Amino acid sequence: MRLHRNLVFAVIDTLKAVFNENKYADKEIAKALKRDKRWGSRDRSFIAETTYDIVRWKRLYAEIAEVKEPFSRPNLFRLFAVWATLRGIELPDWKQLEDTPTRRIKGRFDELSQTRKFRESIPDWLDELAVKELGEEKWTKEIAALNLQAPVVLRTNTLKNNKKELRDSLFKENIETHTIKGYKDALELNERANVFSTEIFKKGAFEVQDASSQLVADFLEVEPGMRVVDTCAGAGGKSLHLAALMENKGQIIALDIYENKLKELKRRARRAGAHNIDTRTIENTKVVKKLYDTADRVLIDAPCSGLGVLSRNPDAKWKLQPEFLEKIRKTQAEILDRYSKILKDDGKMVYATCSILPSENQKQVEAFLQREAGKDFRLLNQKIVLAHESGYDGFYMALLEKSK
Numbered sequence: 327m328r329l330h331r332n333l334v335f336a337v338i339d340t341l342k343a344v345f346n347e348n349k350y351a352d353k354e355i356a357k358a359l360k361r362d363k364r365w366g367s368r369d370r371s372f373i374a375e376t377t378y379d380i381v382r383w384k385r386l387y388a389e390i391a392e393v394k395e396p397f398s399r400p401n402l403f404r405l406f407a408v409w410a411t412l413r414g415i416e417l418p419d420w421k422q423l424e425d426t427p428t429r430r431i432k433g434r435f436d437e438l439s440q441t442r443k444f445r446e447s448i449p450d451w452l453d454e455l456a457v458k459e460l461g462e463e464k465w466t467k468e469i470a471a472l473n474l475q476a477p478v479v480l481r482t483n484t485l486k487n488n489k490k491e492l493r494d495s496l497f498k499e500n501i502e503t504h505t506i507k508g509y510k511d512a513l514e515l516n517e518r519a520n521v522f523s524t525e526i527f528k529k530g531a532f533e534v535q536d537a538s539s540q541l542v543a544d545f546l547e548v549e550p551g552m553r554v555v556d557t558c559a560g561a562g563g564k565s566l567h568l569a570a571l572m573e574n575k576g577q578i579i580a581l582d583i584y585e586n587k588l589k590e591l592k593r594r595a596r597r598a599g600a601h602n603i604d605t606r607t608i609e610n611t612k613v614v615k616k617l618y619d620t621a622d623r624v625l626i627d628a629p630c631s632g633l634g635v636l637s638r639n640p641d642a643k644w645k646l647q648p649e650f651l652e653k654i655r656k657t658q659a660e661i662l663d664r665y666s667k668i669l670k671d672d673g674k675m676v677y678a679t680c681s682i683l684p685s686e687n688q689k690q691v692e693a694f695l696q697r698e699a700g701k702d703f704r705l706l707n708q709k710i711v712l713a714h715e716s717g718y719d720g721f722y723m724a725l726l727e728k729s730k
C-alpha cells in the first residue's frame with residue numbers, strides 16, 4: 327500500500343479533533359470525507375478505517391510510541407507510524423515519519439500484548455469493572471470481539487420488498503450480500519460498500535441496522551393493529567422495524583427527550599413508507615402520564631453505556647467515565663419505573679440495552695421486579711447477546727408481562 331500525503335493528513339487532523347478536542351469520531355470522519363470531492367471510495371475508506379483503527383488502539387499505540395495526551399502533531403504522526411509499521415506498510419520518506427524505530431515498535435508490541443489492558447487498549451477502570459461484572463474469561467473474549475471491525479448488516483424493509491428482492495437489487499448495484507441464520511430480515515455485506523448512495527436506499531428498501539439490534543423489535547411480539555409505545559425511540563431504528571412487523575397497521579407512539587432525534591425519525595419513516603408512527607417529545611412529565619395504561623406493548627430501548635457497540639464506536643472507550651455509568655444506571659431504573667406504567671394489564675414490555683454489563687441489564691430487571699413499580703410484572707424471557715458468541719453487537723433484551 328502506498329501512503330498518500332493528503333489522506334494521511336486528513337487522518338491526523340481527525341485524530342487531533344477526537345483525542346484532543348473530545349469530538350465524536352463518526353462526526354469528525356464524516357467532516358473529513360467532505361474535504362475533497364475527488365477522493366474515491368478507496369481513499370474514503372482509508373481515512374475512515376485508519377482513523378477508527380488508531381482511535382480503537384489509542385492506549386496500545388501511545389504506549390508503544392511513548393507519547394502522552396494531549397498529543398502534539400508530531401506525536402499524532404508517531405501514532406500513525408505505529409499503525410503503519412504494525413500493518414507492514416512501507417513508510418514514505420516524509421519528514422514527519424523520519425527516524426521511525428521499526429524494530430523497536432515490533433518489540434514493544436510483542437511485550438505489551440502480554441497484558442490485556444494494553445493488548446485490547448482499554449482504560450484500567452473499565453478493565454477492572456468489566457472483570458468484576460463478567461469474570462476474567464468472558465471479558466477477555468468479549469473485549470477481543472468488541473475490538474474487531476463491525477460487519478455491515480442491513481435490515482430488509484418488508485414494507486417495500488422481501489429479502490430475496492433486496493438481495494437481487496443490491497447485486498445489480500454490485501453489492502454482494504449473504505443471509506444470516508437466525509436473523510430473518512438481515513443481509514450482511516460481503517465487502518464494505520457505501521450503501522447509502524444506492525437508489526434503493528433512497529427508496530426505503532432497507533435500513534442499516536446491526537443483526538443484534540434486529541432481534542429487539544421481534545422480541546416484543548407485536549401484531550398488526552396493536553397500540554405500541556417506543557419510549558426511547560431516538561432516530562427510530564426500532565420504531566421503523568416495529569412498523570414493518572405491524573404491516574403499518576395499528577399505532578406506534580415514538581417518544582424521546584430530544585426533538586431533533588424524533589425529526590430524524592420522521593424523515594426516515596417517510597423514506598421507509600412507515601405510516602403508523604406518531605412522535606412526541608417528552609417535554610414534561612405530562613406527556614408520559616397521559617399514556618399511562620394505554621399500550622398493548624411498550625419498548626424501553628434504554629440509554630446505556632454503549633459497551634456492546636464498541637466495534638462501531640471505539641471512541642466510547644475513551645469518552646466513557648465511571649460517573650456516567652453510575653448516572654445512567656439511575657436513569658435506567660427511573661425509566662423502568664415510570665414508563666412501565668404506560669402498559670395496559672396483560673400487555674408486554676421489552677427492556678433492552680446495547681450494553682454487556684449485567685448491572686445495566688439483568689440486574690436492572692431483577693431490581694425492578696422487586697420494587698413497587700414492578701410488582702405486577704413477571705419476566706417471560708431474556709436474551710444476553712455477547713459479541714464473542716454472536717459475532718455482532720453486544721445486546722440485552724428482557725420480555726416482561728404485566729398481569730394483576
Ligand SMILES: C[S@@+](CC[C@H](N)C(=O)[O-])C[C@H]1O[C@@H](n2cnc3c(N)ncnc32)[C@H](O)[C@@H]1O
Nearest residue numbers: 557558559560561562563564582583627628629
Ligand atoms: C439506545 S438509544 C435509542 C435508540 C433507538 N431506539 C433506535 O433503535 O434507533 C436511547 C435513547 O433514549 C433517549 N433518552 C435518554 N433519556 C431518556 C428519557 N429519560 N426518556 C426517554 N428517552 C430518553 C436518548 O435520547 C436516546 O435516543
